[in-house]
Amino acid sequence: MKAPSAVIVLIVCLSAATPLLASSAVGDVVGKLTVGYQGWFGAKGDNSPHNSWIHWPHNSDHPYKDHTNFEIYPDTREYTHTYQTGYANLGNGQPAKLFSAWDKQTVDTHFKWMKEVTILNNIDTAALQRFASAVKRDPIDLKTLNGVADNVRAGAEAHDRKFYIMWDISNWNNFATEIIEDYDNNIKRLVSSKAYAHQNGKPVVCIWGFGFDDRPQDTKGAIALIEHFKQQGLYVSGGVGTQWRTDTTAWKDVFTKLDMLQPWTVGRYGNVKGAEDYKKTLEADHNTLKQHNIDYQPVLFAGSSWSNSHPASKRNENPRVHGDFMWRQFVNVRELDIPSCYVAMFDEYDEGTAIAKAAENKSMIPTDQYFLTMD
Template sequence: MTISRRSFLSLSAAVAATAAAAPSAASAVPMVPDAFGAAAVAVSPPGDVVGKITAGYQGWFACRGDGAPINLWWHWARQADQPPSITNSAIKSWPDTREYATTYGTGFPALNDGRLAHLFSSYDQQTVDVHFRWMAENGIHTAALQRFNPFGGEGPTRDAVADRVRSAAERTGRKYYIMYDVSDWLSMRTQITQDWATKMSAHTGSSAYARQNGMPVVGIWGFGFNDPQRPFTPEECQEVIDWFKGQGVYVMGGVPTWWRTLGEDSRQGFADVYRSFHMISPWLVGRISNVGGADQFYDVATVPDLAECNRLGIDYQPCVLPGDLQERHRAHGDFMWRQFYNHARAGVASAYISMFDEYNEGNQIAKTAATAGDVPAGSGIWALDEDGTACSSDYYLRLTNDGGRMLRGELPVTSLRPTPPQP
């Protein structure tokens, strides 16, 4: 199946013009930073999301034969009842699968180095354990577990993955919280509260469930976006936010990029809705793809967004994205580091990595095929060395670790990426 939450929306004219005119990522990075280390600003004290690195965690991959109720090649194949192959693929980046105890054969040719082209399942507890170990090793404190409409056919599998995430978080000392994505969920208004009350609120009994300001955290992604997938009125959305607040929940909102100005990707009439969240995280995927675009966003979005949040007493958690590997946005880490640097020089305290495991959309930071030898022959899938720079499969995890350290003041604020592509 295809989830179009991450589909590219139009950029603002200003950002598009700047990005089009920008030099390459490597040449656009100035040798000397143009600002140094404003102290990090946060409305709330440090908790499980404020002052922390959070990564969006899909957990949405399954394979035939893994025992998952969905019994499909979930998110690996366009025709999910058939094995993924060169002609039946939903994959944009190939995972490094060497640390998974169980993998599943596909219809792809062997990898260029001769290994069989196997994939992992998020339904396997060991898979989730590996992912959370990578988070623990690389400074990712919290996982936002994505939860799409759980009342359809994928619901039982999502319920099971939530249990696996709880177990992995408890074992690795990570935190997690439920993040609802309202895309294409037409009965969201009543079902989201039902799902929390009857199922997901039980997770708050875990020592690993994220809390902020003493309250369990719930994320809601998608209110106010100007597209037909999320047609909800401001009144419907406000009712849902108020309900969660009434349950004593700290509500994080994944909001449109232009939430503050109500332009471009935002509907009109949502100003009060956005400002009723405890924390907001404006979406960034599809808006920028190089250093020039990142710098323009610093001026037109990050700095004024942070000022508005501080004025209103709202916590601010902007996105950091590695870039779409298949579209060759990454510039061996310079693109991602520039976002971390811009957040640090603005005084941002928290960041949301989008995403941890999104191999089917190319925005993953989890371990990824490092070289052409690590991808299926003839697949056309790029590895991390696509621009000629050799990168280890864990490079974007290590880059995330250093970015978080810079935001916390453990590294100096610098535009020069300190993380070597190979350890």
């Protein structure tokens, strides 16, 4: 089996031909399956401006036993370029190597997988993440980030997928002005791509982190940012907390300014029963947003765990149950006639939510380090 079972459940994603209820007509995000795409992995020797290990280990040192920041080991068999780690060999005797998103062929392979994920359906759109730490605080990181964005554009164009930019405002106190600067200086050039996602005839952007207690609380800045992008002719989506409907703070006025809401559910429930029970929230969210003429993009995830980066946490904390957990979430969306959804995440090997190809069993992981495998 080349694709993990969590990916196979995507056959139930909603196609453009399905007559479902939405505030907007089918476009590149409404009526489509979107995945979050981190693109943040780097490796020493990848010839990127950063040219060091990024996200795989706890710091820029190489990854090795007990110095590991990711939970799921990737299936690297289809990559042209991989980089030697400090782990012992894999169970099959092969050297333990990892990939870098700086390599164009690697990102191209990811978009090929999005197109080929099943015979009946595929992943339509990818939301490329951008963070303050790379955008504003380090010019080398910014250059690397922009290079990965170019790889994403090329991969989407080559495989007839769509992509758009999604800023995460975590630890970003000046997000309201600096995101505009980033769009003008770095992102606007991407919008001309034939692969850049449009909805209602407008380029799509997303800002994630509105209304969370541990994120910046600049509601006036958030409204100004949304209104600025709308004045520029953009379609603006927002990542919010799952309690958004009952929020009585100033954030409630931010939510109604958005074209689309995306409530974040990772960790909100962790088993099939919890996913089934959450259907009531999905229904209430959908009905409320239809009344406000706002599109709805519920978040689904395959499972999650992060015991390698947080040793005190439980291994396989929110298990995939061979795809049953994610299947239940798709069933909810289908039964409620919700036309759009967002899978978190395509390549989030760090916290165990990745749906990209991963180690199927112990033969595909280092013999000296625990990793969650698909069996």
